[in-house]
Amino acid sequence: MTTPLLAVENVGRRFGGFVALEGVTAAFEPNRVTAIIGPNGAGKSTFFNVLSGVMPPSTGSIRFKGRDITGTPQHRFAHLGIARSYQITNIFPELSVHENVRVAAQALRTRYDIWCNRAAMTELDDKADAALAAVGLAGRRDATAKFLAHGQQRALEIAVALVADPELLLLDEPTAGMGPEETKDMVGLLERLAKDRTILLVEHKMKMILGLSDRILVLHHGRLIADGSPQHIQTDPEVRRVYLGQNDGYA
Amino acid sequence: MTASTSSLPAAARAPRSPWRARLTAWRVPLSILALCLLPWLLPSQALAVNVLIYGLLAVGYNLLFGYTGLLSFGHAAFFGAGAYVTGIAIGQFGLPWFAAMLLGVAFGGALAFLVGLLSIRTRGIYFSMVTLALSQLVYYTALQASSWTGGENGLRGFTVSTINVFGWAIDILDPVKKYYVLMVFAAAALWFVSRVLNSPFGAVIEAVRENETRARACGYDVERTKLLSFTLSGVIGALAGTLFALHLAIVPLDILSIHTSGMVVMMTLLGGAGSFFGPFVGALAFLLMEDVVSLWTSHWQIVVGTVFILFVLFLPKGIWGTALAALAGRGGR
Numbered sequence: 328m329t330t331p332l333l334a335v336e337n338v339g340r341r342f343g344g345f346v347a348l349e350g351v352t353a354a355f356e357p358n359r360v361t362a363i364i365g366p367n368g369a370g371k372s373t374f375f376n377v378l379s380g381v382m383p384p385s386t387g388s389i390r391f392k393g394r395d396i397t398g399t400p401q402h403r404f405a406h407l408g409i410a411r412s413y414q415i416t417n418i419f420p421e422l423s424v425h426e427n428v429r430v431a432a433q434a435l436r437t438r439y440d441i442w443c444n445r446a447a448m449t450e451l452d453d454k455a456d457a458a459l460a461a462v463g464l465a466g467r468r469d470a471t472a473k474f475l476a477h478g479q480q481r482a483l484e485i486a487v488a489l490v491a492d493p494e495l496l497l498l499d500e501p502t503a504g505m506g507p508e509e510t511k512d513m514v515g516l517l518e519r520l521a522k523d524r525t526i527l528l529v530e531h532k533m534k535m536i537l538g539l540s541d542r543i544l545v546l547h548h549g550r551l552i553a554d555g556s557p558q559h560i561q562t563d564p565e566v567r568r569v570y571l572g573q574n575d576g577y578a
Numbered sequence: 579m580t581a582s583t584s585s586l587p588a589a590a591r592a593p594r595s596p597w598r599a600r601l602t603a604w605r606v607p608l609s610i611l612a613l614c615l616l617p618w619l620l621p622s623q624a625l626a627v628n629v630l631i632y633g634l635l636a637v638g639y640n641l642l643f644g645y646t647g648l649l650s651f652g653h654a655a656f657f658g659a660g661a662y663v664t665g666i667a668i669g670q671f672g673l674p675w676f677a678a679m680l681l682g683v684a685f686g687g688a689l690a691f692l693v694g695l696l697s698i699r700t701r702g703i704y705f706s707m708v709t710l711a712l713s714q715l716v717y718y719t720a721l722q723a724s725s726w727t728g729g730e731n732g733l734r735g736f737t738v739s740t741i742n743v744f745g746w747a748i749d750i751l752d753p754v755k756k757y758y759v760l761m762v763f764a765a766a767a768l769w770f771v772s773r774v775l776n777s778p779f780g781a782v783i784e785a786v787r788e789n790e791t792r793a794r795a796c797g798y799d800v801e802r803t804k805l806l807s808f809t810l811s812g813v814i815g816a817l818a819g820t821l822f823a824l825h826l827a828i829v830p831l832d833i834l835s836i837h838t839s840g841m842v843v844m845m846t847l848l849g850g851a852g853s854f855f856g857p858f859v860g861a862l863a864f865l866l867m868e869d870v871v872s873l874w875t876s877h878w879q880i881v882v883g884t885v886f887i888l889f890v891l892f893l894p895k896g897i898w899g900t901a902l903a904a905l906a907g908r909g910g911r
């Protein structure tokens with residue numbers, strides 16, 4: 328057996344007395360797409376926050392490429408090779424689309440250099456342009472990010488994550504708030520990314536998940552209640568029970 | 579996170595109009611040219627030299643406030659530290675003027691580093707309050723240490739009348755010569771600030787201003803970035819303080835007071851936070867208002883305060899920022 332890219336062991340997170348995540352154990356192989364589903368408040372975003380260093384887990388440990396990264400500060404994660412998008416669009420609103428991605432690319436190269444001329448670092452421009460092309464935003468390169476349509480802003484956020492060429496990509500509801508047309512574009516983008524990347528994906532749109540993912544984890548009240556192939560999850564009685572009457576799930 | 583910073587003036591994006599791009603490329607020489615002409619355009623030499631010194635203080639402040647998005651209420655401390663240390667070094671230790679200036683800048687920078695270290699982890703209004711409290715601490719320390727600082731009477735007795743630059747003696751009691759000597763330092767500082775803004779770090783501080791969470795997720799240590807910006811800002815403020823000391827040859831205690839900290843915030847906002855030359859425009863507007871309004875009422879602060887509030891409400895980009903935006907708008911069409 329190869330070492331998994333990411334392995335979480337008994338991970339939990341509490342907020343005061345409230346347990347948002349408890350006893351989650353799972354390992355993730357490279358080049359797979361894993362969907363994480365569960366009703367609202369199940370702890371999906373909390374799980375991502377723990378995996379991306381936004382907050383440390385209250386219990387348990389996280390290993391990335393065999394190395395224990397539990398408690399690593401958030402700003403180290405991009406350098407480790409873990410990048411993410413947020414459930415609520417999280418970009419640099421006043422910067423241009425190109426600058427959004429360029430500054431993300433710059434982080435891996437230089438951070439405290441107050442002396443040289445950043446415009447001379449043309450390879451950052453190329454990287455940024457390539458990432459924008461990958462998400463279909465090449466045409467909006469010079470627009471101010473806040474003036475993009477919602478779907479384009481979400482794509483921009485993915486470009487910002489992609490430009491670091493992360494080994495692990497965490498996408499928290501990339502189609503949140505999108506209409507059918509925008510969702511279709513995003514699904515197309517995700518399909519392209521899925522070919523050669525390791526992705527953890529939180530989503531509600533079941534049809535999309537079934538088409539995209541190799542594996543599905545189901546969270547409920549902070550606990551992992553199912554973990555398996557899409558076929559397996561569809562027939563799991565526990566999952567059916569949790570989603571019954573909820574109906575935002577299998578829609 | 580976004581909510582706390584999005585109300586700040588939108589600044590220094592990629593200039594998307596040719597006019598604006600050209601202006602940005604030439605901002606240092608153009609700014610220096612404007613400062614060269616200043617004494618001949620203004621009604622008095624005294625006003626020009628004050629615009630120069632307070633404008634430079636505001637330039638340093640702008641790096642922190644306009645570009646990094648941090649509202650400090652304690653910049654009087656670094657300005658004052660630069661002035662006091664320069665004065666003390668000359669008057670009590672007999673240091674040559676240039677060494678005294680270096681010491682003042684170094685001390686002010688170190689103080690900024692310390693204040694930054696203690697304040698940077700707090701956010702929003704708490705950050706402002708911590709910087710204010712720490713600068714008040716510096717004020718009371720200076721008040722108490724009167725054998726060094728002269729306490730309430732201010733620091734005196736360190737007049738520099740001539741300075742030697744490589745064997746060339748310049749009489750700086752002559753106001754015009756003095757102005758241009760001080761301007762050389764301001765020009766060097768402007769060049770430095772422009773360089774910082776054009777550097778990779780310049781992109782990082784804007785990213786932090788725009789969205790801390792995203793900057794962190796991109797791999798930037800937000801706290802270290804802020805601390806570096808805070809320190810650089812304090813260094814420029816301290817340099818302005820050393821110029822103040824050379825100019826007046828006294829350091830009044832009031833320089834360290836909350837009024838100075840508030841004044842630099844107002845100057846930066848009036849001129850246009852996040853614009854390169856805005857702080858000088860703001861300093862000029864503020865000092866002109868003070869001069870003119872105080873002629874007919876001793877309550878000039880009420881008038882200046884009202885104008886300030888009107889600016890914040892209706893002209894958030896400030897005088898210079900608004901002018902630039904108008905120029906960019908025309909150039910773009």
Ligand SMILES: Nc1ncnc2c1ncn2[C@@H]1O[C@H](COP(=O)(O)OP(=O)(O)O)[C@@H](O)[C@H]1O
Nearest residue numbers: 342345347365366367368369370371372373374
């Ligand atoms: N920073 C936080 N502080 C307190 N409670 C939180 C925090 N983040 C999440 N929670 C709570 O944890 C639970 C799980 O939230 P979340 O992980 O966002 O759920 P999901 O993404 O599955 O909808 C919710 O009840 C939420 O209110």
Ligand SMILES: [Mg+2]
Nearest residue numbers: 371372373414
């Ligand atoms: Mg969520």
